[in-house]
Amino acid sequence: MPTFNDERELSLTAAGQDAVDAYNHTIRGYLCMAPDTGDRMKAIFAADGDMIMAHCLKGYFMMLMAMGGLVPKAQAAAAKAMELAPGATPREALHARAVSHWANRDLDGAARVWEEILLDYPHDILAARLAHFGHFYCGDDRRLRDSVNRILPYWTENMPGYSYLKGMQAFGFEEFGEYTRAQAAAEKAIELEPNDPWATHAYAHVMEMQDRQDEGLAWIERLRPHWTQANNFQNHIWWHEALMMMDQGRMDDVMAQYDAHVFEPDSEEYLDICNATSLLQRLEIMGLDVGGRWAPLADKVRERTEEHILTFVDMHYLLALAAVGDGKAHEMREFLAAYEGDEADSNLPIMKALGVPMADAIIAYRDGRYDDATAAMMPVRYEVWQVGGSHAQRDLFELILIDAAMKGTNAALARGLLAERHAAKPGDHWTEKTYTGLLAA
Numbered sequence: 001m002p003t004f005n006d007e008r009e010l011s012l013t014a015a016g017q018d019a020v021d022a023y024n025h026t027i028r029g030y031l032c033m034a035p036d037t038g039d040r041m042k043a044i045f046a047a048d049g050d051m052i053m054a055h056c057l058k059g060y061f062m063m064l065m066a067m068g069g070l071v072p073k074a075q076a077a078a079a080k081a082m083e084l085a086p087g088a089t090p091r092e093a094l095h096a097r098a099v100s101h102w103a104n105r106d107l108d109g110a111a112r113v114w115e116e117i118l119l120d121y122p123h124d125i126l127a128a129r130l131a132h133f134g135h136f137y138c139g140d141d142r143r144l145r146d147s148v149n150r151i152l153p154y155w156t157e158n159m160p161g162y163s164y165l166k167g168m169q170a171f172g173f174e175e176f177g178e179y180t181r182a183q184a185a186a187e188k189a190i191e192l193e194p195n196d197p198w199a200t201h202a203y204a205h206v207m208e209m210q211d212r213q214d215e216g217l218a219w220i221e222r223l224r225p226h227w228t229q230a231n232n233f234q235n236h237i238w239w240h241e242a243l244m245m246m247d248q249g250r251m252d253d254v255m256a257q258y259d260a261h262v263f264e265p266d267s268e269e270y271l272d273i274c275n276a277t278s279l280l281q282r283l284e285i286m287g288l289d290v291g292g293r294w295a296p297l298a299d300k301v302r303e304r305t306e307e308h309i310l311t312f313v314d315m316h317y318l319l320a321l322a323a324v325g326d327g328k329a330h331e332m333r334e335f336l337a338a339y340e341g342d343e344a345d346s347n348l349p350i351m352k353a354l355g356v357p358m359a360d361a362i363i364a365y366r367d368g369r370y371d372d373a374t375a376a377m378m379p380v381r382y383e384v385w386q387v388g389g390s391h392a393q394r395d396l397f398e399l400i401l402i403d404a405a406m407k408g409t410n411a412a413l414a415r416g417l418l419a420e421r422h423a424a425k426p427g428d429h430w431t432e433k434t435y436t437g438l439l440a441a
């Protein structure tokens with residue numbers, strides 16, 4: 001099989017230039033989160049049904065959806081990639097190995113292979129972006145920060161895709177708490193390519209973590225014509241905008257945003273469900289009546305209690321079920337506890353060590369057994385980062401803990417938790433109000 005060069009001069013095994021062009025187009029779509037990325041991938045298959053990187057991409061895209069029903073399809077794509085690996089380049093063979101790890105639920109193993117690829121091929125932007133995703137859902141902000149910084153010295157600004165690396169660098173710095181450098185990297189990314197939802201979002205995180213809501217909202221507003229071209233990821237930016245409104249105490253606006261942009265009635269996409277669940281729970285903690293909004297969310301996840309792809313996602317699904325008092329929440333907790341899975345499954349130890357106690361806490365919290373909720377959450381609260389997601393997303397579990405403590409019988413715990421939050425987030429509207437109220441009482 002002949003080899004060609006992709007946009008970044010990396011060797012690609014393909015039947016012809018048509019397939020390579022379609023591959024480049026697909027990678028560009030993946031990076032800017034274009035809604036037609038799946039169709040772009042189909043065009044690679046139309047040009048070359050035996051292109052190893054097309055099968056790798058197919059497996060990756062299936063796993064990126066984090067849906068249990070797609071895992072067998074990802075496994076089939078990975079098996080085909082492995083079959084083609086002997087006739088491929090060493091880099092492509094490594095991608096076949098990475099997708100095989102991931103399709104067999106070993107995201108950690110896949111991330112190790114992507115990093116192995118990047119040491120020898122620092123221009124492999126697909127490996128870089130997937131590693132970024134993997135480190136994000138392993139929760140380790142050091143890995144998230146270091147992964148992209150290891151390869152950036154090999155890049156120059158004029159190389160295709162450079163701006164997306166700056167967006168990833170911004171998010172890595174942000175999660176690590178280096179907000180000044182994160183902001184600068186996000187600004188550079190957007191200066192070079194305004195249609196970068198991930199960089200847009202990294203900047204929103206910087207503003208969220210520093211309680212700079214006015215600047216964050218202005219940034220999101222300014223870039224709205226660009227990020228609203230994105231796939232479902234745009235709903236997550238709408239979610240960030242709602243979070244900033246919430247931080248300003250604009251609860252009616254948050255509710256309107258939920259209805260108009262955060263809750264997506266026809267979507268089965270995991271991030272959409274997580275966004276909606278997370279926002280509804282926050283609204284309730286902040287004292288709002290969300291009416292019948294939980295029921296359609298619970299309906300979406302009732303048959304998804306045994307997927308166990310990411311503990312972070314499972315906890316949101318469970319929250320939606322527990323919120324409507326569905327017995328499925330208890331059933332899901334039992335599935336989590338009993339699931340044996342594959343030895344290679346890198347989510348399994350996290351699910352056992354953190355998912356089960358967090359599920360106990362969430363169910364107890366929604367059942368109104370607040371002391372049980374705090375008892376379940378307190379021993380694991382400082383380990384919750386391991387379920388993955390961002391600091392801003394995981395803050396939900398801190399809020400649940402505080403709310404449970406306030407509604408339970410341990411007043412000293414409630415006061416202590418609020419005091420530490422007040423120190424950590426001095427500009428946070430709800431914390432300020434709640435802490436001041438508690439002290440006055």
Ligand SMILES: [Fe+2]
Pocket residue numbers: 201205236240390392
């Ligand atoms: Fe985010």
